Amino acid sequence: MYGGDEHEHDRNVNDGVVDVDVDDNDGDEDDDDEEQEITQDDAWAVISAYFEEKGLVRQQLDSFDEFIQNTMQEIVDESADIEIHPESQHNPGRHSDFVETIYRISFGQIYLSKPMMTESDGETGS
Incomplete structure (x- = not known):
């Protein structure tokens, strides 16, 4: 050995x-x-x-498959929602009578698919 x-x-x-x-x-x-x-x-x-x-590459393939099938979703699930609080465009930094808008972005179930492209005429293909 x-x-x-x-x-x-x-x-x-x-x-x-x-x-x-x-x-x-x-x-x-x-x-x-x-x-x-x-x-x-x-x-x-x-x-x-x-x-x-x-085999030599099986561990790398298994690791990639685990990342795609489980780890990516776990990362998304553990991430907090994103909140955006835009300032008034006309008076940045100053408080005004404008109604505060909050944009909240949250991510749910993710998935992977084949790459798609949209042509200028609207036709899609992979």
Whole structure:
């Protein structure tokens, strides 16, 4: 494996979960797994098993899909409404008898679709 043959590695990859069994060649058994140090070879075994199963770009595609399907909507949902309080155009900065108008912009459900373009004659296409 990477960096030497200190450990014998057995790997199983199921449903995106990588199980790695590491056996020391010297035969010592340590019953307390929390005290065993994870070596660089152990880490590379997990990384290699993941990429053997998923391929090099799968993680990036999965991350993009998660962003499009969930994260973008979560960002919109967590964002506050936008309020615009325009000033009087004729007397900026001064209080007048003009009725205050408030524009409130809020965003709801978002969606993505294929890009569309509208021609000068009004015809649309993708």
